[in-house]
Amino acid sequence: MKARIVFWIVLGLAALFVVSALRPDRTARAERADFDLDAFGRLPVLDGGRLKPVDTVARNALVYFRGRQSAMDEDGRRVPHLQWAADILFDRETAADYKVFRVDNPDLLGLLGSSGSDVVHFSYAGLAPHLAEIERQARLAPEESALRNRFQNAVLRLRIALIKYQSLETALVPHLYGERNVSSAYARFDAVLPNAVDIMRTMETGGRGDNLEINDFVRLTTLFRQVADSRSFLAVPEMTDGPLRWNETEWSNPGKALLARVHGGSPDPVVAAYGRMADAWVTGDAPAFSAAVEDVNGYLRGRLDGFQARAGFEYFFNGLAPFYLSLQLYVLAFLAICFAWLWNTRSLNTAALIVICVALLPHTFGLAARVYLSGYAPVTNLYSSAVFVGWGAVLFAVPLEWGQRNGLAAAAAALTGFCTLVIAHNLAVAGGTDTMEMMRAVLDSNFWLATHVITIIVGYSAVFLAGAMGLFFIVRGVCTRSLDVATARSIERMVYGATCFALLFTFLGTVLGGVWADQSWGRFWGWDPKENGALMLVLWTAMMLHAKRIRMVERRGFMALAVGGGIVTSWSWFGTNLLGVGLHSYGFMDRGFFWLMVFWLSQSAIIALAATRPEKWRSGAALER
Numbered sequence: 001m002k003a004r005i006v007f008w009i010v011l012g013l014a015a016l017f018v019v020s021a022l023r024p025d026r027t028a029r030a031e032r033a034d035f036d037l038d039a040f041g042r043l044p045v046l047d048g049g050r051l052k053p054v055d056t057v058a059r060n061a062l063v064y065f066r067g068r069q070s071a072m073d074e075d076g077r078r079v080p081h082l083q084w085a086a087d088i089l090f091d092r093e094t095a096a097d098y099k100v101f102r103v104d105n106p107d108l109l110g111l112l113g114s115s116g117s118d119v120v121h122f123s124y125a126g127l128a129p130h131l132a133e134i135e136r137q138a139r140l141a142p143e144e145s146a147l148r149n150r151f152q153n154a155v156l157r158l159r160i161a162l163i164k165y166q167s168l169e170t171a172l173v174p175h176l177y178g179e180r181n182v183s184s185a186y187a188r189f190d191a192v193l194p195n196a197v198d199i200m201r202t203m204e205t206g207g208r209g210d211n212l213e214i215n216d217f218v219r220l221t222t223l224f225r226q227v228a229d230s231r232s233f234l235a236v237p238e239m240t241d242g243p244l245r246w247n248e249t250e251w252s253n254p255g256k257a258l259l260a261r262v263h264g265g266s267p268d269p270v271v272a273a274y275g276r277m278a279d280a281w282v283t284g285d286a287p288a289f290s291a292a293v294e295d296v297n298g299y300l301r302g303r304l305d306g307f308q309a310r311a312g313f314e315y316f317f318n319g320l321a322p323f324y325l326s327l328q329l330y331v332l333a334f335l336a337i338c339f340a341w342l343w344n345t346r347s348l349n350t351a352a353l354i355v356i357c358v359a360l361l362p363h364t365f366g367l368a369a370r371v372y373l374s375g376y377a378p379v380t381n382l383y384s385s386a387v388f389v390g391w392g393a394v395l396f397a398v399p400l401e402w403g404q405r406n407g408l409a410a411a412a413a414a415l416t417g418f419c420t421l422v423i424a425h426n427l428a429v430a431g432g433t434d435t436m437e438m439m440r441a442v443l444d445s446n447f448w449l450a451t452h453v454i455t456i457i458v459g460y461s462a463v464f465l466a467g468a469m470g471l472f473f474i475v476r477g478v479c480t481r482s483l484d485v486a487t488a489r490s491i492e493r494m495v496y497g498a499t500c501f502a503l504l505f506t507f508l509g510t511v512l513g514g515v516w517a518d519q520s521w522g523r524f525w526g527w528d529p530k531e532n533g534a535l536m537l538v539l540w541t542a543m544m545l546h547a548k549r550i551r552m553v554e555r556r557g558f559m560a561l562a563v564g565g566g567i568v569t570s571w572s573w574f575g576t577n578l579l580g581v582g583l584h585s586y587g588f589m590d591r592g593f594f595w596l597m598v599f600w601l602s603q604s605a606i607i608a609l610a611a612t613r614p615e616k617w618r619s620g621a622a623l624e625r
Contacts, residue, residue: 010351011334014329016359021325023364023564034286037082039293040277042315045309046234046251046432051304051375053311055318057233058085060434061168065161066102067429072121073098088165089172096125101161104152111137124165127158134159136451171233172254173278182275186258236270237300263418270301310373317369322362323387327421329359330394334414337407341482349407356410357398359417363391374436377450379457380491383435385573385574388454390420392461393468396498404490412468420464452516456509456534460573462502463541463565466495468604470562474610476554476619483619492555495562496548502565503541510534560610567603570596 041055054302058081059069068071071079074097079087088095099121103109106118112130114120127134138159141152148156173182234251235426257268273295279290302307333355340348369376374380379388397413428435473491477483513534514524525531544561547553553561572594 001504006336006339006348007347007351010332010348010355013332014355017325017328017332018358021320021322034088035281036286036293037080037086038315039290039297040086041082041256042308042311043293043296044304044311044366045236045396049436050436051307052317052436053315054392055082056434057168058082059318061164062100062162062624063429064208065100066121071100074123088283089284090281092169092173095169096128097123099123100165101158103149103154103158106218107151107152108158111155119434122326122468124162127162130470131162134162149426153358153377160173163232165486172235172274172457182278183272186272186275194509203454218568235274236268245332252562266607270296273299288449307447313369314373317366317373320362322366322369323421326359326363326366328419329355330418334411334418337411337414338613340407341476341480344482345615346405349401349405349410351402352407352410352414353405356394356401356417358414360391360394360398363387363394363417367391370436376436377454379450379453382574383424385457385460386427387419388457389461389464389573392458393417393420393465396462396465396501397590406485406487406490408469408472408491409465409494411464411472416461416468418423452509452512454509454514459502459506459509459537460569461505463537463569466498466502467564467566467569468560469495469498470559471603471606473559474556474563474606477608477617478612479618481618486510488555488619492558495559496545499541499544499562499565503545504539505540506534506541529576530572533568533576537565537572540565560607563606563610564604570599588622 041053041058043054044051045054045057049056062069062071062081062084069081069193069547070082071081073079079098084095084098084100087098101124102119103112103114103122103123105121108122109115111133112120112122112127114122135154135156137152139150141156234253236252236254236257238252254271255266257271276295277289277292280286282290297308335351336348336352336355340346362596370384370387371378378384393416394413397409397416401407401409403412436511473483473488473495477488510531513531515527517531518524544565547560547561599616
């Protein structure tokens with residue numbers, strides 16, 4: 001009876017997680033509830049070489065600044081990301097007081113005059129007195145990342161965050177230095193434009209003219225040039241009649257559009273709409289704000305080849321956060337399996353399997369959505385590889401668990417899915433860029449590269465799944481009496497099958513990588529660290545199967561080798577990047593080395609645990625053939 005109640009509790013919690021994820025995202029506080037921030041968040045901008053909604057830009061920026069998709073006001077209250085985006089774009093005085101910069105390095109905190117806390121969140125206004133010193137320290141840091149210490153890495157990261165922040169500050173509205181009405185500044189600029197050529201000729205010849213008119217012209221063009229210099233946030237399309245392409249040649253910013261009018265350009269309706277939007281936000285005029293947003297959408301409607309629908313889908317994708325939903329469900333499934341083993345009941349194993357199948361749906365949806373939004377294969381960078389590895393491991397484990405129903409494959413799937421999604425989240429935070437960024441030309445539209453990466457990542461998934469099942473075999477066998485002979489044989493068969501699968505895909509992926517290297521670099525194999533890592537993984541899985549086949553190792557040794565496969569795979573996947581050499585070296589992170597060492601030491605401890613004498617195992621009978 002107790003197991004049945006817990007069964008329904010587990011399924012109820014899973015349903016609660018799903019319903020909570022599907023609930024509409026409340027993007028505004030009560031005082032901003034009448035502003036149509038949803039429509040504002042869907043507005044398209046060209047950033048990082050990709051058209052994306054404002055919603056994505058705001059989320060990515062805040063994740064890089066403070067590791068969360070929201071800001072924090074002076075009183076410690078949460079400020080939703082779209083409200084922060086509107087403030088930093090249109091009301092920089094208000095945005096400057098939000099605490100959005102997370103600093104956790106003790107030396108950097110001392111430089112900024114803060115002590116007594118491990119983590120401090122600063123506002124831009126709070127960092128303003130230290131900008132010159134931050135810049136000076138950043139210039140002192142070595143160019144090679146391997147030569148920097150933690151303080152220098154922290155300073156450089158803060159400097160990059162400040163640059164990103166400053167580029168957003170002047171992305172749409174120039175700094176008017178005390179003047180709040182953007183539309184009136186644009187109107188004055190329009191007033192002096194008819195005489196712009198005469199004004200410039202007068203200034204060049206040193207003649208005299210209307211000083212007020214000249215001063216207005218010089219001041220406004222200087223201010224607009226602030227915005228014109230920004231290249232990271234392009235929100236104004238060129239004034240053309242045909243469909244817009246997704247490149248920087250047809251997108252600019254209000255500053256460039258306004259300065260172009262000096263040489264005879266016509267008024268830009270999008271620039272004017274953004275000016276009205278800024279004024280409406282500052283004055284609290286919600287209807288005018290919504291009207292300005294609709295004006296921008298109306299001008300772009302029909303000219304983006306369906307991108308506005310794509311932007312709406314990306315907005316929904318961001319709000320749904322499918323990978324975070326899957327992460328929660330994997331944790332729930334793992335806990336259910338632990339209780340199933342504790343109470344020795346199969347009903348909770350069934351509940352955990354159901355929850356894992358449910359978790360696989362948003363995981364799959366998230367991968368498919370990224371392919372649709374980016375236009376690329378599902379694996380293009382370290383972030384997407386982490387998401388894909390977890391997905392592949394769960395996908396392999398579901399049929400294994402369905403056939404055995406002992407909870408081991410489900411537990412391995414839940415653990416692998418959770419860990420890889422946590423890795424993906426930290427990669428997104430550390431990267432500081434859009435996780436669906438444009439690929440370099442050498443990597444784009446190459447069939448062999450796409451097939452090579454996907455194939456070898458599938459092999460990674462199988463190796464990690466086998467290693468997780470081997471880990472549970474060892475821990476459960478040494479520490480509990482619940483591992484019987486039938487279950488041990490079942491795990492052995494699953495690990496053997498996963499290893500065979502891993503050998504096939506890692507070997508095939510390595511060969512396909514050589515074909516791509518031959519086409520791109522003119523050589524099939526060059527003993528690059530990444531290539532050596534792939535070869536190590538092929539040799540390791542082949543050694544496992546060979547040792548098992550000739551009975552060089554028994555059940556216990558085979559499980560230890562499976563755990564060791566995780567160490568080899570992590571080296572091939574991440575470790576080779578830490579060397580900082582080779583054509584495949586990318587994604588270096590100083591924090592990555594620490595966590596990689598933690599993983600290697602923990603897996604080595606599990607292998608040492610497997611090497612204990614059989615009589616020390618509480619489930620020693622499971623070691624019998």
